[in-house]
Amino acid sequence: MKCPHCGADLTGDTCEFCGQKVIVKDQGSTANHTAAGGYAGYNPNNPGPWKPSGPPPEKWYEKTWVIILFLIFLWPIGLFLMWRYKKNWGKVAKISITIVVALCVLYSCTSPDKPDTDKTAVPKTTTVKDTAKSEPKKDERKEEIVKEHYEIDLSAGNYTAGKDIPIGTYNITATSGTGNVSSSNMFSGGLNEVMSPDDDGISQQSFNGLKMKKDVVLTVGGDVVIHLIAEDAQTGTVAARGEASGSPIDLPAGNYTAGTEFPAGIYTVIATGGTGNVSSSNMFDGGLNEVMGQEGFGVTQFNNAVFTEGVTLTVSGTSIQLVPVGE
Numbered sequence: 001m002k003c004p005h006c007g008a009d010l011t012g013d014t015c016e017f018c019g020q021k022v023i024v025k026d027q028g029s030t031a032n033h034t035a036a037g038g039y040a041g042y043n044p045n046n047p048g049p050w051k052p053s054g055p056p057p058e059k060w061y062e063k064t065w066v067i068i069l070f071l072i073f074l075w076p077i078g079l080f081l082m083w084r085y086k087k088n089w090g091k092v093a094k095i096s097i098t099i100v101v102a103l104c105v106l107y108s109c110t111s112p113d114k115p116d117t118d119k120t121a122v123p124k125t126t127t128v129k130d131t132a133k134s135e136p137k138k139d140e141r142k143e144e145i146v147k148e149h150y151e152i153d154l155s156a157g158n159y160t161a162g163k164d165i166p167i168g169t170y171n172i173t174a175t176s177g178t179g180n181v182s183s184s185n186m187f188s189g190g191l192n193e194v195m196s197p198d199d200d201g202i203s204q205q206s207f208n209g210l211k212m213k214k215d216v217v218l219t220v221g222g223d224v225v226i227h228l229i230a231e232d233a234q235t236g237t238v239a240a241r242g243e244a245s246g247s248p249i250d251l252p253a254g255n256y257t258a259g260t261e262f263p264a265g266i267y268t269v270i271a272t273g274g275t276g277n278v279s280s281s282n283m284f285d286g287g288l289n290e291v292m293g294q295e296g297f298g299v300t301q302f303n304n305a306v307f308t309e310g311v312t313l314t315v316s317g318t319s320i321q322l323v324p325v326g327e
Helices: 062-073 075-085 091-110 125-135
Strands: 148-152 158-162 168-176 181-184 192-195 206-212 219-222 225-233 249-252 252-256 265-271 276-280 291-294 301-307 312-316 320-325
Touching: 062 075, 075 091, 091 301, 276 301
Parallel strands: 158 301
Antiparallel strands: 148 225, 158 219, 168 206, 168 225, 181 192, 181 219, 249 320, 252 312, 265 301, 265 320, 276 291, 276 312
16 A cells, blocks of 8 residues: 555555555545545645655665765764665665674774884895995095196186186286176176276276186186186196187188088187277177287287177178187
């Protein structure tokens, strides 16, 4: 027999799903209004709103897959939901699941700790041998960098510490001419000075404490010649430039692009004509901007000019020869 109110199966005179009390003995009597509705209190003139037949839908926590997840991850809640809502599982299945969960919990609480196999697997003899290897030898000594006295005279050009001159701290004295002397670390231990041996009120005759660390570039411009002295020069660490490849290149007045009209690289620039200007588009980054010539007041040679790919070299009023220099 089904409940006339919700359509669920009846096992007594009260529906377990909707709670409606059903009059069974007078099910066909119109006096009790069961012929039209089938339950006590039914009014055929006012039957009330229609309600769908069948059992009410399951709530999310009553669904089977939800209860299974709770049994795996939160077993106390899972057991409660299983016993409360899963009446169709049967007592045998519920008891079996409860026993399995209890055994798993008991095992996880009483299982012994995993032995430390990494420590026990290494024999004592091996440990002693490894320790002996890790101990430094008494005869080993850290190689010390030799620092010694060093002097050199430099004219116009670019000079790299560790290649052209040793790494060290230098005192500089102008010995002839006038020109600008600067270093790539001018704001951190370097310099940027107009130098000359003449006491003209503008030029510096000397400069002390120039720090030439590895790869710092010292640039000498104009016809000034400077004398450098260092007491801590690392002469043993100088990696001299390699042998140059290529032949000298003669260039008359004009504009020339490195990599197109002549190979990109490092060159010694030698004046071969009258006085004129020789400059490059990278004059502040390894290039040059000098008055050059074999006659007059210009410089005759500029060392280690760097002309990278695409740099424009301009020769005006004179001619020059480019002599390749090694890296």
